[in-house]
Amino acid sequence: MDATGHEDVSKHMGPYYVVFVALLCLTAVTVGVSYLHLNRPLAITVALIIASVKAGLVAAVFMHLISEKKVIYAVLILTALFFALLLALPNLTTFEHHSGMPGT
């Protein structure tokens, strides 16, 4: 199914180059923004948004996720769920702090 004709691939190379240039530009933007010395929460938000856009472009175009089989989407949805859970874990410790429980 994936084995398409030879000439077929060469016609679809455009998006790869566009994404390549976009990734380089977004890298320049991230570095440029860091020199503005925004306040930390804003700087972290901006940097993570740009990184997420870059990661999305890599996953969608380079890793062909825009036209992938359903089973891979299912695996990735499950992964995203557990990943979100993992990132939320540190919050449990801050809740402890706020409720005045002893600890470091």
Place this chain on the structure above:
Amino acid sequence: MSETVIPYMVKPHPVTGLPNGKFGIWLFLASEVMLFGALFSSYVLIRIGVPHWPPEGGLSSEILSVPLGTFNTGVLITSSITMVLAWASCKMGSLPRFKMWMGATVFLALVFLVVKYFEYSDKFHHDHFPSHDNFFAVYFLLTGLHGLHIVGGIVVNTFLLTWGSRMWKTDPEHFTNRVENAGLYWHFVDLVWIFLFPSLYLL
């Protein structure tokens, strides 16, 4: 011979609709997300637990070299497009072009490691080891693990570039699938760096 022993290496499996190798690499990448996710989560926990980051004061961008980090980001992004071109060359039936682009991918991966070597040796030179403080512990752990992934990618890509490419003569479609799977892994390594670079160097 081995092609007949392991089924669905080229043809899609009736259940998943994918060749087994591709499904396998995606499951592996899912486990990799959890590995890096756990470490990233630990990093967040350590960071919010201290009044100032880096703990010694100053800014991350003053401790680490932003120009070198930016350069390496460009190197990895470029290696991703050369990897795509290597796979596309297989799809278009050209082994010499595959070798050229795959050679470029391996070369760029080595450039990344050489730059990393200079960064690390500069830190060691100033007695900044992982034991120095949490900033360096996090920096060396995350970039070290990522660096090991780069080494793994170099090993696989070099295999495909040299001995592995013999398969092109016997089973080009299977070989193209192998290149695609190596590519998925390689783009993931690039993707991890896309997050590591700003969070370690810039924030």
